[in-house]
């Protein structure tokens with residue numbers, strides 16, 4: 001499998017550290033608000049990677065953090081008149097609701113900053129001790145000049161970064177690129193440290209959590225491409241200073257989602273929240289995965305509408321196929337788990353090409369056409385069963401699962417009544433049965 005590694009700036013063959021296992025970490029949200037459809041992209045993307053590796057037979061261990069100590073949370077707690085802890089809990093709950101709504105697996109490991117403070121303090125102490133960090137007043141800063149290849153991930157040279165960086169006015173820092181590992185803080189939730197009362201800097205938590213959860217170098221570290229600089233660059237700098245590694249062998253980043261052609265932002269008032277989406281979540285997933293993950297998506301209602309229809313096509317073919325197989329008791333026999341290797345190979349080939357989900361979706365689309373043609377034509381049960389099982393596998397990997405219940409005896413009687421009514425041209429009666437069957441999701 002080929003994977004685009006941001007660190008190396010190229011596609012590479014994916015070789016896991018352990019033969020049958022893949023370890024993945026991606027940066028999670030700061031929990032002070034609901035998530036918008038752009039925040040949903042890494043959830044969808046890394047869930048798809050996870051499911052694809054599982055489909056390939058790997059055991060996947062995935063973690064994604066919650067930043068639950070942050071000034072934005074403090075500001076929100078004042079606004080909402082509840083404690084910081086309550087704000088964090090509220091939005092963690094909302095986030096996980098959205099994760100499940102997006103049909104993403106919610107069983108990943110979920111470390112929180114507030115549960116890793118002693119580890120973070122020891123980690124910072126280690127950097128102070130080995131000279132990669134310095135204490136300034138009651139703050140601690142990372143000394144970027146102590147790292148030789150700073151800028152390797154974002155592919156920039158240190159002097160370019162200094163010129164380009166919006167250098168904070170701070171006489172506490174030796175250089176504009178240096179970043180806070182610990183900051184003096186006296187409001188809301190604070191922690192005591194060897195440097196005084198304060199809070200950890202944002203870039204530190206992921207290093208500590210990765211080390212704690214996985215015990216060293218991992219296979220894939222991911223996140224949105226807006227995190228490459230400075231967040232991920234700074235994570236790598238600290239990992240090099242303490243663990244002498246770059247945290248992950250593969251750094252994988254997804255591009256953002258714009259609303260129409262503009263970046264979503266609260267000030268522009270063009271933010272689309274996941275909780276406000278009216279479409280079938282699978283139709284949003286289908287939209288996201290129909291674009292190469294490293295390309296920006298320009299979301300619009302028109303675009304969503306188009307993908308609602310695309311998903312409807314898949315759903316309709318699946319429903320017709322399931323009904324036909326069920327009516328013919330084809331799902332009960334021992335051949336019923338037969339898969340078309342030819343179809344799955346084409347799907348895998350697309351996914352092996354740096355998670356080319358658009359091509360993987362076109363394998364599904366062409367299968368949908370074949371299913372419709374077969375149901376109109378020869379109705380070969382063997383072909384239809386293989387198509388059904390192959391479709392299930394592919395839909396699951398992309399998180400587009402469709403679930404249907406086999407008909408009960410009562411449903412079958414209803415179905416027969418509908419067919420006879422149509423045969424006898426009793427249209428009014430037929431319509432009534434049709435409506436009942438449709439309500440049950442059978443047709």
Ligand SMILES: [Zn+2]
Pocket residue numbers: 026027028206231235
């Ligand atoms: Zn991070």
